[in-house]
Amino acid sequence: MPIFEYKCNECKKEFEKLVFAGEDNNISCPECKSMDVVKKMSASSFMGNNSLGKCATSSPKGFS
Template structure:
């Protein structure tokens, strides 16, 4: 399920929502009910721990 992080431009509340295609216009702040919200960039969780293991599995260059 697509979970997005938002910040309300009116009160500053940060919140998450499950948003399906076509529902982006319906997002409102749970605190002040404003529709003036900004979608935040967030780290993707689909990679799990692979980032750490990939970074450490590369051979080290000459020291």
């Protein structure tokens, strides 16, 4: 359940939204209720699902 950043194309408000699986098509602006929103690229988007695994595999021996 990641938090995504969005920007409304109508009122230009930027907001964050906790998105559950399957809900990413029904995002509306909390300010003007427009459905014309775009997902912004954020730093966490670049990490991907494998970043934790890479960090954990390079951790010191004995760390569990």
